[in-house]
Amino acid sequence: MSNFIFFRKGTQISTVRKGDTDAASHLKQQGYEQEFEEIEAADASSALARYHDIKKEEELNLYAFATGPIFTVLIVVVAAAVGYLVMR
8 A cells, every 4th residue: 555645736636746856846847736634545546536535524523613613593483483482
């Protein structure tokens, strides 16, 4: 198993073995930016699939955290309105 690093240019993502400095510098010259993630995998396609899984999970987590507080605020507002109407 090897460690892979990722480079992004727009929507394109390239995978390079961590020790392959020639390929990494070539991608940087072409305008790619190195991503933070490093993944250990058997080959480049497995590493890329895992990278996409991680990014997809990050998006889902962001959505879950964004909707949780909104739902809570709505429940509080509805409960306050019902309480106000009952107390009248």
